[in-house]
Amino acid sequence: MSDDRIREYCGLFGVFGTPAAAEATYNGLYAQQHRGQESAGICTTDGRRLHNHTALGLVTDVFDRQRLDALPGHAAIGHVRYSTTGSCSAVNAQPLLIQFAQGEVAVAHNGNLVNAVALRERYERRGAIFRTSSDTEVVLHLLADPRYSESDDPLANLLPQLSGAYCFLLIYADRIEAVRDPFGLRPLCLGRMRDRAWVVASETSALDIVDAAYVRDVAPGEIVTLSDAGLSSRRFSEEGAVRPAHCIFEQVYFADPSSNVFGQNVHQFRVATGRRLAIEAPAEADLVIPVPTCAMCAAQGFAEQSGLPLGRGFTVSHYAGRSFIMPTQAQRDMEVKRKLNVIKDSVRGKRLAVIEDSVVRGTTTRGKMGALREAGAREIHLRVASPPIRSPCYFGIDFPDRRQLIATGRSVEEIRDYLGVDSLAYLSLDGMLACAREQPDQYCAACFAGRSPIQVESELDKLAMERVPTAARA
């Protein structure tokens, strides 16, 4: 994907029963850093008390040896987070730790609740106070609400109040609870370390880094408890068991190619989309090149299927994105330039099949196509390994609003013209879903298809929580 502003909200990791739980969590978050670069946090339990540290920044910025050593205990949960610029604030960093009548609990959340504003208003009317602009905070109020907290199973009883996409990790002094929403929109998997400690993570790449074997996914509508008694499980909803709605965009863009999500390897899904794309929309070209770095898998499939040679058209700076902020447009263009260098001799005089995983706003893609043209590419045939994005996402993916999406109200020909390429084709919706392991109706493809698996009352915007006044910063 060319538009770097589009990033998912979060990655989760939890471990119970290993001596250096904070360090394992550090590694597990590191392997999922691509899921969120804005803040990071780890909360451990020593069996009696919780120890939490969160801050803005990458995992490697937020934690060092000393910080990890100050987080004792045999169990931990961790979180990496991305959010929009407006709400980039230390108070929103997770895990969120609270004290309430039952003691302490900390929560980490991946996803987005579509009824958070309604729930928040309900609690505010009763006198609740809020310190963040995160939808996660309402879950804390539900947890503390005597209606649930004094029930036989507070968590199972309150979860049906939530609507939207969510995976939660909750850590108490004596246990971790891992929850996945009834539709299974976001991934969450279980693994086991060599020392028998249980691990829970958004992606299997986090299991690999701690040498944990994959056991199974947390099921939609399931609560898994990790404690000294081992693993136990219960259902709080049967809804999604019938028909889940896995986010297809995890496969298309977010997850690491080495990960399995929803029971399928991400790399293989993407290779398949590339193959399919070569069948649906072949290109007369001398060379297949991916737009780095995400489209490499799809380009591999496209090349394999088409029999065209696969090559490199760009090199990527390993140091991109770390430059200080330059305020003028000329300087922002420079920043884009710093990230990708065209290999001029590789593309000069060539007819190129350029493979992209997805196109959101189109502005960056346009710049890259221009750079190829300037380097002497003879023809540019852009092939996108997913359908046009036509709708914002209400379930945790930070697409811009409808007006900024290039595919809104534009024909493919108009988009082609805007991007300045000789031909343009997108993979069909059916074609994309055919690459997935489950039946097409088991996925949420609302951003492509416009049909949401969950009822969303109104055109929500991701800063809705912030229109209620907030600006909280620590």
Next chain:
Amino acid sequence: MSDDRIREYCGLFGVFGTPAAAEATYNGLYAQQHRGQESAGICTTDGRRLHNHTALGLVTDVFDRQRLDALPGHAAIGHVRYSTTGSCSAVNAQPLLIQFAQGEVAVAHNGNLVNAVALRERYERRGAIFRTSSDTEVVLHLLADPRYSESDDPLANLLPQLSGAYCFLLIYADRIEAVRDPFGLRPLCLGRMRDRAWVVASETSALDIVDAAYVRDVAPGEIVTLSDAGLSSRRFSEEGAVRPAHCIFEQVYFADPSSNVFGQNVHQFRVATGRRLAIEAPAEADLVIPVPTCAMCAAQGFAEQSGLPLGRGFTVSHYAGRSFIMPTQAQRDMEVKRKLNVIKDSVRGKRLAVIEDSVVRGTTTRGKMGALREAGAREIHLRVASPPIRSPCYFGIDFPDRRQLIATGRSVEEIRDYLGVDSLAYLSLDGMLACAREQPDQYCAACFAGRSPIQVESELDKLAMERVPTAARA
């Protein structure tokens, strides 16, 4: 005072109606940095929304040009805070900003609530969640409680629920509310800047630095509102109007000598105690020397009254207290050494009247007396310009518990022996109170006299809020 661990909790500053409110607040906090070195924060309003920034550290560490520029608005409140090591945590830094049914509010607090645990438990039973270990957070829950928030005057109605010492500054989008407890335990004064902006501060030194003229003190039991409509006032309690209980320790130790608190200049109070001390407990000495830097005023009075020459026995390092932490005892002793150098030639062979403002644990005082002896002082007559401290304080001063106070269970002779001085005398309680401007019964001298002006149910400890599990850290 020789025991550097004893520090008050907080200093407050607020301003309404000046263009660069954050900068004025920065200066106002700077002038009150002696009231709290652990964290600092400023919350501004631009008329619509609040903007808050808080962090651990000195005012000059927490804020720079860029941070101040990110706090727009014509009104602001600020806070500096000291707390015990155990609860040194960024989540406790104030102002505390929340959203609730009525919008946004941020609160800064100086003092200590003696019924905070009871209130907290009451709200927790109803489902409230807490994120800090600060007693201030219960006030936020009271503010949001519909019982008060939906009443005609939420603030005036909820304040009678609070027991203890408190000054509050609350900032809303459209106003600042300044509150002082019914007994007026902590100081709070009003001033006016040259541009007619209203200022409220713990000490008048903060008025001076922003060129504000002193107007009057906020009265015990009064709420003052600063808004576009100017200043308005109302009473929420008449209790203290009859007999206030001003903390005499503000005069003895905390406040800056250039400040006026409770209507009296601190320097002059201290000079008066020194004079009185010279009458009550004269010393046969060649030279009067203060223990730097707080006892200088009292030493001046002692010298004036006694006719003895006033001189220096120590120099103070301006760089003390900034060294990295050295874990061994030998290294801690070195730290004390770094702070004060004895001027050997000044004290050698002399009979010294050494003036101290107060003695808490006695360990540091003992070290200093030893250094004077080692430098060749012939006789050391220690004179303390306040009575022995016999009780902990429940109202915001961080004395150690009773067992650590040197005066607990020890006669003056036993203390003299411990400190290794030739003679020791404390100023009498009556003598000290006679130096104050108001009648003796207008002051709280519970730490000296053991009688508290407010009913305290049990032997509270300042970490009571933390025994409820917390460990919250950001």
Next chain:
Amino acid sequence: MSDDRIREYCGLFGVFGTPAAAEATYNGLYAQQHRGQESAGICTTDGRRLHNHTALGLVTDVFDRQRLDALPGHAAIGHVRYSTTGSCSAVNAQPLLIQFAQGEVAVAHNGNLVNAVALRERYERRGAIFRTSSDTEVVLHLLADPRYSESDDPLANLLPQLSGAYCFLLIYADRIEAVRDPFGLRPLCLGRMRDRAWVVASETSALDIVDAAYVRDVAPGEIVTLSDAGLSSRRFSEEGAVRPAHCIFEQVYFADPSSNVFGQNVHQFRVATGRRLAIEAPAEADLVIPVPTCAMCAAQGFAEQSGLPLGRGFTVSHYAGRSFIMPTQAQRDMEVKRKLNVIKDSVRGKRLAVIEDSVVRGTTTRGKMGALREAGAREIHLRVASPPIRSPCYFGIDFPDRRQLIATGRSVEEIRDYLGVDSLAYLSLDGMLACAREQPDQYCAACFAGRSPIQVESELDKLAMERVPTAARA
């Protein structure tokens, strides 16, 4: 290349005649960050005086807006540097700025002088003092030596004293001098910005980022002067004009694939080596995978030639190498793990042709092959797109000494056994050189072939300058 400790010493950039020379240099260094990550520096001239800033760290760490603004002037030189751990010291960061009888000059150097110790001793005997352990410092002494400094062309007269590989940029108040050694071991090219400013850089990727058009290489034995009078050129040696000795390792490993060095595109050279490797050492395989990220070009060539599909076996963390230091071996293994994730589903059950650009120590390669095996690869056929490295480099490449090179005293079969692969083949020396644009005898391939183009008196070691006592640190 798998052994991340092997890095070249430096990258150079200079510009004359553009308003924001420091900023252009920042960008030019950024594009060459892969040539040195240890220190960075920029020295500008405002026409009268030089302004220098150097520090340890990446370009983006060392410079920010404020730092660049403090470097005024229309001309600048810059330097990025890698050196061995032992001499990682701020005093060695370049450009090195001195004052001497003729005024000020700053020098930036890429390469290695093989007679630096001898020259240093000569000057020390005369009373010279040294502050760094860098071979570059002797050049400063030559510059100031009246024997040269008072001659008609100091630079041209002193350069014949130097033996080894070098490109120098020297900045004076009024000009930049760019020098390339007689054998042209290291690359140096000239370009021109749109505003007609002259640019000089190690690699053409640095021209691209400042929108400069490539003009030509600085010739071996040439001095180019950039000044208000434009560009002028003179020769100080004709030696290399007959037979240059371009470092083939620049093509094999160091330079960015988007760059042209020695008149040839790096990517295309590497693709050609991959093709040649497929002819010399074909593999029965299902899939060709590169070891990221450097072997991607060679893998492309190998796949093209062999007709085998090209795919991905690993994903790379964009955040690798930024973690805090972990002292134990277990923790260092973790660091390797963090960098590369195997895409298990991509390699499981497959016969793999794994393409590597070069193998130095072999330890990291062995780890990666083990990871592929563990992920279920059926067969691993490792193909290395360059010959075995058998000799250290005396000209600026930081290979370990002979004993640590895996190819020293080991047959290919023994190396295969050590790496744990099913088959292993290296590209032949002739095969590699056949891929280069110039005749084979125009390149230095001493690390592969053992024959040095320049006489090196003894087995030098790169820390020779440090055996003379140094430890200089700022």
Next chain:
Amino acid sequence: MSDDRIREYCGLFGVFGTPAAAEATYNGLYAQQHRGQESAGICTTDGRRLHNHTALGLVTDVFDRQRLDALPGHAAIGHVRYSTTGSCSAVNAQPLLIQFAQGEVAVAHNGNLVNAVALRERYERRGAIFRTSSDTEVVLHLLADPRYSESDDPLANLLPQLSGAYCFLLIYADRIEAVRDPFGLRPLCLGRMRDRAWVVASETSALDIVDAAYVRDVAPGEIVTLSDAGLSSRRFSEEGAVRPAHCIFEQVYFADPSSNVFGQNVHQFRVATGRRLAIEAPAEADLVIPVPTCAMCAAQGFAEQSGLPLGRGFTVSHYAGRSFIMPTQAQRDMEVKRKLNVIKDSVRGKRLAVIEDSVVRGTTTRGKMGALREAGAREIHLRVASPPIRSPCYFGIDFPDRRQLIATGRSVEEIRDYLGVDSLAYLSLDGMLACAREQPDQYCAACFAGRSPIQVESELDKLAMERVPTAARA
């Protein structure tokens, strides 16, 4: 002294024969931090090699546990430095470490060489290169000059080349050499720690902090060697033995009151000047107040002699000088305000005898006098405990040039008028010198008297070394 820009260049500390030499040096520098706040450095020897660390900042900023641990060895020298803004540069931080024909040496210098430019030019003509703008660097060239380095006693032979004020500490692998110039302009004393290690320091306060007993001063024209063989001494000059020229300004302003310099306690000297001032220029006043913090000793003497009460008119912020830089004049005025608060009630309606140690530019003094007046002082009688400063200093004190001195070309009456006080008197030159322990002709009072003890060829300026182009920055 009211003008905070006037600070001496340096403080020195050295120790030989103690296990934790770096830590002792850290403490010794800490106790002399008032002698230089711009940079700090420590160089140790482990018997074989030197280990140096220097940086801009306070001792506590530059060093932490880790840094000290990286400086092994049983001997060390350290340096704190102030220099003018123009040459505030990391490359100038001392000790300066070099390698030369004889090995390694590091040098720390307190003072100023008046013939440094001439020496520098001499060496530059021979081909020497310079990297700093410090006069100390010429000493390094002399040390390496074969004319001296190959002589029987290099140090003793080269020192007569130097003209000016200097104390040097030189550390070699096996010894420390401590040198004091023939006139003894700057102080340097010897002490002995309890473990028998030898200590050398600028001020005795540094001996006190490491529990070293004062032994004696290093004599003018003496070289003291500290090594495994203990202490040995030799003379390189007999010049000053006849008539030294101790800098009286060390007594008046620089040294810590707890120190002894030139055999006399600083506090007692200052008390004596205050007494003398009261005799020479009595004042009809109600209260004697010092300008904090330096004039406290003189004020004590003035009060004792006059019989007037001694009190406080100002409080000092312990946090002053740490605020971020504010560029406008209004903001700089605010910075002054932050440093000193007038105790209004202490001065209102009073006739004040205000004691100042010295007045340089007069601008800050004027501001303070205005603040007293504004606070309601009835009369202000300013008494300065030293004569008018009429000449810049060529020997290491950073006075502004002649035109900026308030006493240049102004009568006392004109100065009084400028400062806005009711009366003004300076202590006489003879009066001041009468307070010193040695005969008047044993002191350099050139800044007051205009007569220099050493021939200074021309009106030097302290940036002379910088007019030779420099701008060296690391």
